[in-house]
Amino acid sequence: xxxxxxxxxxxxxxxxxxxxxxxxxxxxxxxxxxxxxxxxxxxxxxxxxxxxxxxxxxxxxxxxxxxxxxxxxxxxxxxxxxxxxxxxxxxxxxxxxxxxxxxxxxxxxxxxxxxxxxxxxxxxxxxxxxxxxxxxxxxxxxxxxxxxxxxxxxxxxxxxxxxxxxxxxxxxxxxxxxxxxxxxxxxxxxxxxxxxxxxxxxxxxxxxxxxxxxxxxxxxxxxxxxxxxxxxxxxxxxxxxxxxxxxxxxxxxxxxxxxxxxxxxxxxxxxxxxxxxxxxxxxxxxxxxxxxxxxxxxxxxxxxxxxxxxxxxxxxx
Amino acid sequence: xxxxxxxxxxxxxxxxxxxxxxxxxxxxxxxxxxxxxxxxxxxxxxxxxxxxxxxxxxxxxxxxxxxxxxxxxxxxxxxxxxxxxxxxxxxxxxxxxxxxxxxxxxxxxxxxxxxxxxxxxxxxxxxxxxxxxxxxxxxxxxxxxxxxxxxxxxxxxxxxxxxxxxxxxxxxxxxxxxxxxxxxxxxxxxxxxxxxxxxxxxxxxxxxxxxxxxxxxxxxxxxxxxxxxxxxxxxxxxxxxxxxxxxxxxxxxxxxxxxxxxxxxxx
Numbered sequence: 001x002x003x004x005x006x007x008x009x010x011x012x013x014x015x016x017x018x019x020x021x022x023x024x025x026x027x028x029x030x031x032x033x034x035x036x037x038x039x040x041x042x043x044x045x046x047x048x049x050x051x052x053x054x055x056x057x058x059x060x061x062x063x064x065x066x067x068x069x070x071x072x073x074x075x076x077x078x079x080x081x082x083x084x085x086x087x088x089x090x091x092x093x094x095x096x097x098x099x100x101x102x103x104x105x106x107x108x109x110x111x112x113x114x115x116x117x118x119x120x121x122x123x124x125x126x127x128x129x130x131x132x133x134x135x136x137x138x139x140x141x142x143x144x145x146x147x148x149x150x151x152x153x154x155x156x157x158x159x160x161x162x163x164x165x166x167x168x169x170x171x172x173x174x175x176x177x178x179x180x181x182x183x184x185x186x187x188x189x190x191x192x193x194x195x196x197x198x199x200x201x202x203x204x205x206x207x208x209x210x211x212x213x214x215x216x217x218x219x220x221x222x223x224x225x226x227x228x229x230x231x232x233x234x235x236x237x238x239x240x241x242x243x244x245x246x247x248x249x250x251x252x253x254x255x256x257x258x259x260x261x262x263x264x265x266x267x268x269x270x271x272x273x274x275x276x277x278x279x280x281x282x283x284x285x286x287x288x289x290x291x292x293x294x295x296x297x298x299x300x301x302x303x304x305x306x307x308x309x310x311x312x313x314x315x316x317x
Numbered sequence: 318x319x320x321x322x323x324x325x326x327x328x329x330x331x332x333x334x335x336x337x338x339x340x341x342x343x344x345x346x347x348x349x350x351x352x353x354x355x356x357x358x359x360x361x362x363x364x365x366x367x368x369x370x371x372x373x374x375x376x377x378x379x380x381x382x383x384x385x386x387x388x389x390x391x392x393x394x395x396x397x398x399x400x401x402x403x404x405x406x407x408x409x410x411x412x413x414x415x416x417x418x419x420x421x422x423x424x425x426x427x428x429x430x431x432x433x434x435x436x437x438x439x440x441x442x443x444x445x446x447x448x449x450x451x452x453x454x455x456x457x458x459x460x461x462x463x464x465x466x467x468x469x470x471x472x473x474x475x476x477x478x479x480x481x482x483x484x485x486x487x488x489x490x491x492x493x494x495x496x497x498x499x500x501x502x503x504x505x506x507x508x509x510x511x512x513x514x515x516x517x518x519x520x521x522x523x524x525x526x527x528x529x530x531x532x533x534x535x536x537x538x539x540x541x542x543x544x545x546x547x548x549x550x551x552x553x554x555x556x557x558x559x560x561x562x563x564x565x566x567x568x569x570x571x572x573x574x575x576x577x578x579x580x581x582x583x584x
Contacts, residue, residue, distance in 0.1 A: 051418050055583050076420040087411035091343050103335040104421045106328070132346060148415070 003062070004029040004156050004187035005050060010059035012045050012211075019045040021211035023059070027189055029155070032182050034202030034219075035191040038308060042211040043191040044084065047160045050189070051081045064155050080149030080157040084164060086141040087148075088133050094144045095120060095129040098151070105151045119147040123177055139170030146177055157181065159190045163197060175200060195301050209308040222303045229295050230302075231275050233265045236289035241265060244290075247282045251275055269295065329422035336429020337436070340403075344437075354399065355441050358392040359448045365511060366452060373512070378544030385445075385454035386466070386543050387510035390534040392445055393474040394505050396438045397481040398498055403430060404485025405494055417582065427579075431478050438474045442467070457542030466540035469560045473533045476564035479571040486578040509553075510534050513546040526550045529567065532559035 005027035012020040020042045027033045035043050048054040050063055052072040061068045064078035088097045095116050102112030120129040123143040133141060142162060149157060159178065163171040178201055182188060192198050198205050199219050207215040207222075215222060231252060235244050241258050244265045248256040252267035252275065259266070269275035272295045283290050344351045362385060370380035407413045416426050456463045488494050507525045508514075514525035525531060535556035538545040548554035 048414075053414055053417055053583060073420055076418060079418065081415065081418040083411045083414060085411035087415040089339065089412065090410075091346050092339065093346075096339075096342055100335060100339055101415075101419070104332055104416070104419050104425075106331075106420070 003027055004031075005033070005061075005063050005189055007046065007050065007061040008059055010046065010049060010061055011057045012042075012049065012054065013057060018211055020049070020056070020059075023208070023212055025206060025213060025216075027187060029187050030185055031203045032178075032188045032190060032201055034198035034205040035189060035208055036193070036195065036198045036205050036304060037191075037208035038193065041208045041308075043208055044160055045211075046208070047081075047158050047189065047191055051079055051158050052076055053081075077152070078154055078156055080151070080154040082142075082145050082149040082157070082159050082162055084161045086145040088141065088144055090134040091132060093130045093132055094125050094136070094140075094147075097133060097144065098147060101148045102151050107151070115151060119150060122180075123147045124173075137170065138166050139173040142166060142170060142174050143177055146174070146181075150181070153184075154186070156187045156189070159188060161191055161193065163192070163194070171197075195304055207304060207307050214307050215303075223297070229269055229272050229275075229297060231267055231269045231279060232292070232294050232296065233279065233283065233290060234292040235263045235265070236291050238263055240288045243286055244283065244288050247286055247288070248279065251278045251282060263291070325422065329424045329428060332421045332425030333428030333432065336425060337432045339429070340433030340437075351437075354437075355444050358388055358395070358441060358445050361391070362388050362445070362448055362452065369511075375544050376547060379453060381449075381452050381454055382543045383538065383545065384511070385449040385452070386537040386541055387508075387534040388449075389442060389445060389470050389537060390473065390530055391505050391508075391510050392441050393438060393470050393533070394477060394530050395501065396434060396441075396474050397477040397484070398501055399437065400430065400434050400478055400481025401485040401488065401497060402494060403434070404482050405488050408486060409490075413582070423579075427482065427575075430482065431475070434478055434481070435471065435474060439471065442470060454543070458540055462540040462542070466537040469533055469536055469540070469557075472561070472564045473529070476529075476567035476571075479568055479575055483571045483575040483578060486575060486582075504528075505530055508534065509546055513549070514553075515546070515549055523550075526552045529559070529563035532556050532563050536560035 003026045005025065007023055007025040010020045010023040011018075023042065023046055025033075025035075025046070035046065037043050045054065049056050050061055050068060052068050052075050055069060063075045066074040066078065068075050088094075089100070092100070098116035098119055099112045102115050103109070105112075107115060117126070117129070120126045123146065125140060125144060125147070128136065128140065133144060136144065146159075146162070162178070163174050166174065175197070178188065178190070182201075188201075190198070190201060202219065204216070204218055205222060206213045231248060233244055233248055235241060238260055241260060241263065245256045245258050248265045248267050252269045254267060256265050256267035258264070276293075276295050279293060283293070362381075365388075366381050366384055370384065373380045373383075375383040407416075413426070417423070484497055488497060507521070508528040509525060509531040514522040514531070516522070517525055532552060535545055535553055536559070539556060546553065552559055
């Protein structure tokens with residue numbers, strides 16, 4: 001099996017809205033693949049098709065070597081799905097939930113019970129396994145949700161925004177659980193709007209926008225596409241943005257980006273120190289009131305914004 | 318039948334049982350909530366019987382004897398809410414999607430829901446029968462006729478299961494659920510359960526007379542040998558037939574609609 005997850009030219013539309021517009025993806029076995037994109041980019045639609053919940057209008061997809069439409073049952077035996085919501089029964093206890101899902105995976109009663117206890121231990125829920133899920137914290141629920149997706153130790157796990165709506169502590173808990181999983185060899189396809197999350201967990205990132213993959217690379221190489229260090233100048237007055245951009249472009253020897261909302265002028269630079277000293281002098285000479293000035297490494301946000309900003313303005317990260 | 322088909326049937330039943338068990342575990346975890354639902358019809362019987370009963374004159378008998386079979390039918394109708402809420406909650410929470418991503422029998426989701434809700438309604442009916450016996454309701458007909466009456470009541474409940482599943486898949490959000498819950502009241506009251514349809518304004522009386530709930534109520538009164546309003550209209554004269562035809566018609570309409578709606582989740 002060359003790919004654990006393979007999608008070729010997937011298309012899906014809802015009425016006039018095009019959710020997927022020729023979506024391609026190849027996830028090698030044993031890797032953690034981040035699917036990164038703004039709200040409405042098509043991430044969830046892609047995952048729902050790969051998890052057999054939706055039928056594509058066109059294109060093909062295979063998971064664990066099985067076609068998602070023709071061999072849906074085989075796909076379902078090979079995947080775990082952890083959706084955006086915690087899809088567990090709130091009234092039942094954590095253990096009752098896991099036993100139920102184990103039975104629905106056609107484990108015998110005794111085996112389902114053993115598996116439930118094992119998963120509760122593994123996800124740090126052994127002490128609270130008999131409490132109703134309604135009384136769990138957000139992080140605990142997500143961990144239980146993860147455990148419910150891992151009943152049969154599936155070779156492929158889909159995580160659709162696994163930490164949305166969690167506080168930082170809950171997020172860290174889920175990240176740790178995912179890292180432990182990856183160490184055991186599971187292939188993970190993770191969707192997220194948080195760049196930090198993709199950076200933390202994924203070996204490779206596909207940036208998705210308007211239903212198609214616009215970039216596909218390692219986090220480091222995606223960052224490198226922005227060209228190394230950047231010079232940032234934050235001005236006191238919006239009126240100074242124009243003259244400051246001219247100064248920055250001279251120092252950087254290339255075009256600068258201007259963000260009026262943050263009163264920011266920014267450009268990639270080659271030599272950090274020279275750029276910094278030159279910029280300080282040139283700005284002072286021009287008589288511009290500078291609020292902040294720095295040279296820094298690019299963030300994934302910038303890669304993301306640049307890749308997805310073509311047909312859109314002001315995407316909040 | 319091939320072994321494959323047999324195997325599928327076996328899993329449909331086993332998976333259905335797993336989901337029925339889930340509902341039974343809900344009862345065990347929320348005994349208070351279950352008690353409230355089961356005792357609510359009892360409260361209705363006591364309220365209507367003792368508060369309004371004195372002002373009601375039923376030809377040929379006591380108001381309780383008349384009221385109690387109607388309340389049986391009404392309890393079956395109220396069951397539609399429980400089914401709808403359970404289905405809507407699972408859909409909204411993503412639980413339905415998780416079931417759909419599992420290698421389980423798709424029909425089991427429905428099978429589990431049906432058997433759990435039917436068990437719940439049967440238990441509610443049993444409690445209400447005890448309540449009826451306490452306030453003076455009696456069976457005057459044969460045992461066979463009484464069993465037939467119970468059968469008609471459960472038939473109505475089975476029919477409304479499909480309506481509940483359909484509504485649960487259609488309604489979005491708690492406001493819509495609440496709207497349906499409120500609408501259940503006028504629809505069930507617009508029947509012969511409490512008063513004779515002939516006392517209502519003409520067209521309203523006709524609607525009440527044709528209400529499927531009226532058919533089941535009148536038919537069960539008849540089979541239990543309790544007093545009723547009499548065969549004052551065509552639907553009242555053919556109550557037993559209608560009490561069979563109406564539920565079958567409801568199944569005929571809403572079962573395909575519900576299945577279609579469930580399949581459309583993947584569109």
